Amino acid sequence: MSQIAQNLKNVQEKIAQTLRQCGRDGEHITLVAVTKTHPVELIDEALRLGITHIAENKVQEAERKIPLLSAPYEAFHFIGRLQTNKINKLLSLNPALVQSVGSLYLAQELNRSLGRKNLTQDILVQINTTAEETKSGVDLDNAEDMIWQIASLSSLRIRGLMTMGVMSLDPEKTRPFFRQLFALKEKLESQNIPGVSWEHLSMGMSGDFEVALQEGANMLRLGSVIFGQRNYG
Numbered sequence: 691m692s693q694i695a696q697n698l699k700n701v702q703e704k705i706a707q708t709l710r711q712c713g714r715d716g717e718h719i720t721l722v723a724v725t726k727t728h729p730v731e732l733i734d735e736a737l738r739l740g741i742t743h744i745a746e747n748k749v750q751e752a753e754r755k756i757p758l759l760s761a762p763y764e765a766f767h768f769i770g771r772l773q774t775n776k777i778n779k780l781l782s783l784n785p786a787l788v789q790s791v792g793s794l795y796l797a798q799e800l801n802r803s804l805g806r807k808n809l810t811q812d813i814l815v816q817i818n819t820t821a822e823e824t825k826s827g828v829d830l831d832n833a834e835d836m837i838w839q840i841a842s843l844s845s846l847r848i849r850g851l852m853t854m855g856v857m858s859l860d861p862e863k864t865r866p867f868f869r870q871l872f873a874l875k876e877k878l879e880s881q882n883i884p885g886v887s888w889e890h891l892s893m894g895m896s897g898d899f900e901v902a903l904q905e906g907a908n909m910l911r912l913g914s915v916i917f918g919q920r921n922y923g
Contacts, residue, residue: 692735693918694732694735694736694739694916694917695739697915697916697917697918698736698739698740698741698916700915701721701912701915701916702721704899704900705719705721705899705903705910708900708903708904709903711904712903712904714903717908718908719903719907719908719909719910720743720890720908720909720910721741721743721910721912722743722744722745722767722769722892722909722910722911722912723736723741723743723744723745723912723913723916723917724744724745724746724747724769724895724911724912724913725744725745725746725755725913725917726745726746726747726748726751726770726913726920727751727920728913728917728920729755730755730758730759732917733755733759733761734759734760734761736916736917737759737761737762737763738761741763741916742763742764742765743763743764743765743766743767743786744763744765744766744767745766745767745768745769745789745911746766746767746768746769746770747768747769747770747771747790748770749768749770749772749773749776749779749780749783750776750779752766752768752780752783753779753783756783764786765786765787766783766784766785766786767785767786767787767788767789767911768780768785768787768788768789768790769789769790769852769911770790771790771826772788772790772791772796772800774795774796774799777799777800777803778803781803781804781807781809781811785811786812787812787813787814787849787890788800788811788812788813788814789813789814789816789852789892789911790814790816790826790827790852791813791814791815791816791840791846792815792816792817792818792826792827792828793826793828793836794836794839794840797813797839797840797843797846798843800813800845800846801843801844801845801846804845804846805844805845809845810845810846810847811845811846811847812847812849813840813846813847813848813849814848814849814850814851814852814890814892815828815833815836815837815840815848815850815851815852816828816851816852816853817829817830817833817851817852817853817871817874818830818853819853819854819855819867819868819870819871820853820854820855820856820867822856825854827852827853827854830870830874833874834874834877834878837878837883837886838883841883841884841885841886847885847886847887848883848885848886848887849886849887849888849889849890850875850887850888850889850890850891850892850909851871851874851875851878851888851890851891851892852890852892852893852909853867853868853871853892853893854893854895855867855868855893855894855895855898855901855902858897859897861897861898861900861901862901864898864901864902865901865904865905868893868894868898868901868902868905868906868907869905871891871893871905872891872905872906875888875891875906889908890908890909891906891907891908891909892907892909892910892911893905893907893909894907894909894910894911894912895910895911895912895913896912896913896914896915896916899912899915
């Protein structure tokens, strides 16, 4: 068994165990393999082993790698900070989900580009639950108002929320922020915003995905626990 195969087996077992422990046994969890810095060969291996969703956080890296993939995949997600001058390049890669729409300005620019192409795009609204200046996303206090405004944009379809926890070796430190995102999702869901669905709650990365599952996540963004440590060289 290859290292990636073993890693995937370990991850899937941990997901199943966590779901059983918190009474969510049998629920579908979308595992998004974060492929940044990893070579095409490793990504193809993961796809052949059953990964169906992949993600990149830089448009230029996605442009280089996605056309070279030989194994089929179901969906490409964009999860990074999107610069408005890269919108058209991103759209040419046919992303299934843009998870990082964290400002009204970005939403409007994305909507404008899509409108010119007569396209629609599924998105997640990124919430900066930790209120860290280094992270993208709308803060919790302004999220509700911004989501209503984005919902009025004809080329965008809000399909849920995304957040990043705190960077800590202790996953418990990120639990309150995941709990806040779940509470926001519940509040918004009760408002029946036209054209919006709340099918995706994207939270949880390699260091804290078990806590994220315990707090209601149904989409995980996992990189190093699948592929190993990233090579930034």
